[in-house]
Amino acid sequence: MNSRSSPDIKKQELSLHLQKYLPQITSQTHLQFDRKQADQLFVQDKKHDFGQFVAREAVLDEEYWTAAWLRAETHWENRTDDRFADSYKKKFTEQEFNALKRQSETKLGQKSACIVTVKKEPRNERHTVLKSVVGTLDVSIRPFLHGETFPGEKAKAHIFHSTERKEPKSQYGYIANLCVAKSARRQGIARNMLHFAINSAVSDGAEQVYVHVHRNNIAAQELYQKIGFKVVELASPQLSRDKMYLLCYIP
DSSP states (O other): OOOSOHHHHHHHHHHHHHHTTHHHHHHHHOOOTTOBOOGGGGOOSSEEEETTEEEEEOOSHHHHHHHHHHHHHHHTTTOTTOTTHHHHHHHHHHHHHHHHHHHTSOBTTBEEEEEEEEEOOOTTOOOBHHHHEEEEEEEEEEEOOTTOSSTTOOOOOOSSOOTTOOOOOSEEEEEEEEEEOGGGOSSSHHHHHHHHHHHHHHHTTOSOEEEEEETTOHHHHHHHHHHTOEEOGGGHHHHTTTTEEEEEEOO
């Protein structure tokens, strides 16, 4: 009888599966996929410890790549019968990695961060980055455009000024690309990453935090609503064609 636990087997399978995507990425970016997690990464000022995990901003390029790969895996996890899935995931990972690196550069009036959840390790034991990152999301601080009361609003010109129309604060937080590795789900990782992202956005000056969610994704809707997000009703007609809801959290 095999003495290894199911989580250990899943982690080994995950590690082996990752190896298929390493050569092409390494040749382009010189990433060190055997790099170990370092102590200094766990003592950042902005982090959130919960159970055996810690949520924080990605620091290493290898963490950005692993976050990109995790998003590709999540995007295609229900398309196992697609013979081109591996090719799509490889291309998607490269594109997402480059996008994450670009958005990590602070722009005028905007700030973006890739949040990762990393598994804590026993003293004197270090795992590679690939085996440590189990969740990720993006959080950004964006300015409202002139006339917007919610992100992406198609504002119309009004002949008469409406006293009921409230102008929002100058900037808001936006959360996207939330995903958790299959082997680490149902451990509160998504919920804790969201709390960390919200607190980070608020500390950076956001008065509201927004997220889009698909109308068929009931589990995600329930998660966001438990945390305190509410549907922006004014945005619903505008998003009906894309079958999306816009949710807002106000601290």
